[in-house]
Amino acid sequence: MDAVSIEIPLLIKSHRCLHYSYFIFGIRAVLVVAYLTNYLEPYYLWDFLNVHDKSPEIKFSRASATLPLGTNFKVVFRAYFDFWPRTTSFVLLDNISVTEGICKTCSPDEFRCSDKRDECIPLDKVCDLKSDCLKGEDEALCEKNISKSLCRQDQALSFQNLSRRSEPASYYETFTLDLSHNRLTAWHILSLIQILHLQHNLIVSINYTIDLGLSDAQLHYLDLSYNKIERIVNDDLAVLNNLMYLKLQHNFISYVHPRAFLKLTELIYLDLSNNELSDLERSHFIHLLNLRYLYLQNNKLRVIEGMFDGLMNIQYLQVDSYTLCCAQPKAVSKIQCLAPVNEISSCNDLIDTPLLSIAIWYMALLAVFGNLFGTCHKLLLLNKNSSTSKPFDILSINLGFADFLMGVYLYIIAGANLKFSDRYGFEDFSWRNSPLCTFAGVLATLSSEASALFVLFITIDRMLAIRFPFAMLNKKIKIAKTVSMLVWTVSFLLSLLPLFGIEYFDGYYSGSGVCISLPLSVLRKPGWEYSMVLFVGANFVIFIIVLLGQIFILTDVARFEKKSCQQSFSQKRTEIKLAKSLMAVAVTDVLCWITIGTIGFLTFMGIDVTNKVYAWVIVVVLPINSALNPLIYLLSVILNRGDEEVCSSKTDKQVQCSKYSHCRSSPCKSYLLAGCDFEP
Known part of the structure; x- marks a missing residue:
């Protein structure tokens, strides 16, 4: 049983x-x-x-x-x-x-009755002519005719030594030696030691001597963490063929020989985390058939397809990047791979959400061709009517070009997603560190910041134009040109600053597959404070000002709407028309950046958003202004033009009627317009 x-x-x-x-x-x-x-x-x-x-x-x-x-x-x-x-x-x-x-064995002042029983009695009960052990071992070796008084002390002492000598052999086979937190630089292995602690020493290489006089090394557990080891060469671990646990974390290991683990066929647990490893290949793991736990986090490893294929029994893998999980053995069905979560990409695709991978093409199409057509159209009109050009025209042309750059950025990301389809995880590192990805990140930052600043200055221009429609028109045009140059200069500096070789920005644009460092995750990437100030703090303030400006404009529009068809308000009517064209553009920009700012503040407070939200913000919310601005502007112009024609027709009729109201003679009647409110 x-x-x-x-x-x-x-x-x-x-x-x-x-x-x-x-x-x-x-x-x-x-x-x-x-x-x-x-x-x-x-x-x-x-x-x-x-x-x-x-x-x-x-x-x-x-x-x-x-x-x-x-x-x-x-x-x-x-x-x-x-x-x-x-x-x-x-x-x-x-x-x-x-x-x-x-x-545990019995204490020094106790006698162990049997190797196979967990039974100890005080030494003073040995040879006391009374059986205290279950099978009488405490009296079995005493001489039968020796009296109790003669036996009490001397025999007890001899049994103390005997009990120590008769401890089971299994205890001698399970030695634990702890030499941690010393200043060792070299060490020796006894053949009977099974557990050896050498962490927190000054060991610079796996340099040891070993006693193999009795048998092969029985070492099962070896902890060399928190030392100064830099390399693991071919034969360093060759004789430790019974090793099951090897801990090498928190060293300075930058090189591991491809055959370093060749003899460790019994290895179950391997910790190489917190080192300086950059390359590990299939040859390192091909013989570790029993390995179940592998820790590689906090290194500089690059993923290589098939690098973990030899790990046939791996159960738990902890790494720095999800891309290393993409190389997990295909023959192992159940494996727990722990890595930082990626906000938008997967092993197969740069943009993991199918709907977004399609939507980005349409967003890019609208942003590029919409802004290209709108900007060229405005430039042609500006050249035709250069004498009547306004600051608004100059600023809106620059806004259109800034939004055009966002479309170029979207095309780059969409193209990369298409190129690396079905194997993005293995191309992630090379893509993120490529010049094209860096260029895309610069374009996105340049576009977003220039667009935000131009919307701000256009709002200010409309506020001034409505209040002072005739004030210093030529001078305002020069100011608009100067402001445009200033905006582009500041935006270029903000987008290029992470490329100036400052250590703080190391990996700024390569921190994400979409090549832009938006601080919309609780994971702190290089330069996240800079991103937080730029994209969340500064842009949030800019669009709060824009929102207040739009409220001011809306109030003025409502005040002058009824009077705008009178001749005396014709100039103000023109400025209000332009303000109304801008209003929808500005409001959508405000909603976009307030959304990004709110999410940014939440993540700054430690409240994370889901990966789906992050993906939608990157692909849709951020570039949606650039894609829709041309359409919104065109629609508002068409609507305002219809209102202007109705108003102009009414105004002309009033002028004509006023002009001929003095006529009473017959020839004048032919000039009278129908609908005049006076008798001929």
Whole structure:
């Protein structure tokens, strides 16, 4: 009969000790304690921990056994009974528990009754002519005719030494040596040591000597973390073929020989995190068939297709980038790969959302050709009527060109998404660090900042034009040209500043596959404070001012709407018409940047947005103004032109009627217009 435990998971740091109480009744009843690593039925017991025969008296005994290191397992209690002759036999178990560490021996002032039982008695009870151990071991070696008084002290001392000598061999086979937090530069391995702690020393290479006089090295666990190791060469670990756990995190390792782990076929756990590794290939892992836990985060690794293919039993992989997860072994169906979440990309596509990967093409089309057509049209009109040009014309032409640049940026990103389709994860690093990606990031930043500033100055121009329609027109045109040059200069400086070689901006434009560093995630990328001030702080303030300016313009428009068809307000009517054309453009810009600013403030406070929100902001919200501005402006001009024609017709009729109102003679009647409100 078997009693089988649930699966006991792998423990990384040390052994564990199984404790239990048992009572065996029956002539030939036997209890076998073992463990299983293969749970397929029928299973066989190969790995024994303890064997117990019939209990000498009706009393529970306490026992313990050190559990295996470096594997998942189940504990099995198997009872054997001899059913002939027919007898009553049974095995009772109670108080089963597991604690960390190897099973402890008795204290120096105690006597251990048996190697197979967790039973200790005080030394002064040994050879006291009374059996205190379950099977009487405390009296078994005492001379039968020696009196109690002669035996009390001397024999007790001899049994103290005997008990130490008779400890089970398994305890000697489970040595833990802790030499951490010292100043070691070299070290020696005894063949019997299984767990060795060398973390926080001054070791610069895996430089050691080893005692192989008795057998192969039995080292299972080696911790070399927090040292100064720079390289792992070919033969550094060759003789440690029983190693199961290797911890090398927080060193300065920049090179690992392709055959460095060749002999570590039993390795289960490998930690190379927080080093300076840039290249790991398939040859490094091809022989690590039993490796289950691999930690590579905080390095400078580049993904290589198939680099983890040798890890046939990998269960947990922790890395710096989701792209390394793209190289996980295809033959392993279930693997937990932990990496920072990417906001917009996946292993297959730069833009992971199918709808957005299509929408970006239409956004780019509208932004490029809409602004190109609108800007060229305005330039032609400006050349034809240069004498009647206004500051608004100059500023709106520059706004159209700024929005055109955003369309070019969108085409670059859409093209990259198409080019790297189905394998983007393996091309991510080369794309993000390419000159084209950097150029795209500069264009996006230049476009967004120039567009925001031009909308601000156009709003200010409309406010002044409505209030002072005849004031210094020529001088205002010169100011508009100067302002345009200033806006482009400031925008160029803001977009090119991250390229000046300042360490703070290292990887600024390469931090994302869309090549622009918007601070819309709680993940802090290089230069995130600069992005927060620029895209969230400054632009938020700009568009709050624009919003207030539009409210001011709307108030003036409402005030003069009824009077705008009178001849005395013809100039103001023209300025109001332009203001109304701008209003829809400005309002959509305000809504866009207030949305981005709000999300930015939330992430600054530690409240993250979902990846879907980030993707929509990048592909739709940010460039939507550039794509729709030409359409909004064209629609508003058409509507205003219709209003102007109606108003102009009414005004002309009033002027004609006023002109001929004095006529009473017959010839004058032919000039009279229908609808005049006077008698001829």
